[in-house]
Amino acid sequence: MGRRNTRNLNMPPCMHPRTQRSGKVYYYMYTKDKPRKEIPLGPDFILALKKYAELNIVVEVIANATFSDVEKRYLVEAVPKLAASSARMYRSDIKHLLAAFSEAPLAQIKPMHIRQFLDDRADKPTTANRCKRVFSTMWNHARGWGYTDLPNPCEGIQGHSLPKRTVYITDAVFEAVWGHAGAPLRDAMDLAYLTGQRPADALKMTESDIIGGYLVVTQEKTKQPLRIKVVGELAALIERIKARKATRSIVTAALLVNAHGKRLTGPALRSQFDAAKKLAAEKNPELLPEIKKFWFYDLRAKAADDTSDQHGDQAASDLLGHDSVRTTQRHYLRRGKIVEPTR
Template identity: 65%
Template sequence: MTSCAMATAKCVFPVPIVPQKISDVPCNRASSKFAAYLFAEASAFSCPGPRHRAAAPGEDMRNTYRSTIKHLREYFDKAPVDLIRPTDIAGFLDELRDIPTTANRCKRVFSTIWNHARAWGYTDLANPCEGIRCFSLEKRLVYITDNIFDLVQQYAAEPLRDAMDLAYLTGQRPGDALKLTEQNIEGAYLVIKQNKTSKPLRIEITGKLAELMERIRARKRLKPIVTAALLVHTHGKRATGPALRYQFDQARDAAIERHPELAEQVRTFWFYDLRARAADDTSDVRGDQAASDLLGHENVQTTRRHYLRRGKVVAPTK
């Protein structure tokens, strides 16, 4: 039994027979309308207007909300909200047990929606997510070595090479790297406001990052279309996430085709791993706190828990 699958747990006490889904429970029109309003608010929360703007998360998190809410609406949209209980949350999680990462994210989003519904006066009931544990997920331990990084870059188009270097040298999420423009360069700093947390960072433009900035400027000077974006595609327009994702897949495929002995290592290389690579490499040179600062974390434990993958460097007994 998974920790989240409480709805399917065996019990020595007799339990009432209940419908498979909470949405199967008959409910009056008022209660059903209440549910519709609640999820309408959730959708608005992912595209905030004046009512929601103060509480709304960053852009990346809003994109996550939009995809997650689809799962929640499918299961809960017609549910009588005043009858939703912790066991229904457990049942929902159990339905998504094959995609545990998505299941855990759905639970967090549902909990957030419910808490805001309480604040906005839709309900005064306790949050049904309380006490329901998420699935335990194994920490991703893939570290991208110099060999694999250089190999993929060897078969990458110029825009992808710039994007990989920028993401690695700044330690930022792909979305944060993509939105950077020349206006983010203030004197000797690259100033970043992270989408997820809105936390500002000033990264010194020195060393390899300074070389990258000059390379980007030189390439942009040759393009017929001028844009303030730092990352541009071959025609000079702002690079997009889907375009870079396609180029990344193409570069990996080319590397695998020519170096089949490294296929497994190349195939497990995700673009997002560059953030963890930046954390590990920074930690090795300047310590865990420096890695945490680069990634924009409030707590160094977050960096250690989710991003540091190589392990501590230790001396032998003798």
């Protein structure tokens, strides 16, 4: 029979206090796995007990952890830290992963199962590849949490080969759709193109973001900060937007507003864009194939290509907020370099 504990009787097993040099008491919990780890619970006793209860559940499931166990914790701890658009995509992809792995013990998931997952979804290669990346990220979190110490089963498994998107939106196609758009969509198209930002970032821009002659942007996806000079066509566009907003009784700081003066939403933008494309295709049958291929997101690539032609690849990369010009070249520059003939 082991020696009975006579200290910290007000605490559950494996929990103990420690007095810091400052005199403040912090609480910790030892895990039962080997090598034993010490997890800080904080200085507040009640909150420490709460965290202990949450973590103790985790410790108990580690021995036979399943993919579902990882999914539950990942949705609570990791997904909320992502950008809103990324979080929505991750939740959607995780549903596909749950359908395949759900109660599968982590110890039994092998590289061959990842390969099979990809092969079973060969008809949706983009989604399959994205799900594989999410699975890999979740597995790495599981290793950090102590759910498994096995190598990532995605390692060495190649995803589907995907062709690079090569669609370049010509001025003719842009003007055809713009010409059949209402004022809110015209403003959105112009703002997205002139700033080179993602649709979600364009929708978030406000008059308050214009500071000292710059449009200050913090990209939702990467948190990359940018200061875009408010000059030329962008300055004229912002004045046009302000003039239109001034005719509405509703006051909002957003740059992109609907016909009533309220902030323009993502669903409304998509609906208006699809309607304008349909009208443009009907009125410009010679441009039908190109108009059908036009995605609103392509305006970011058009901004990159047009900026590159005028000022070089680095300027395009800076506008898009990329840390590396290679990212811009690989994913956004679609027209090819301008070169001189031999003679």
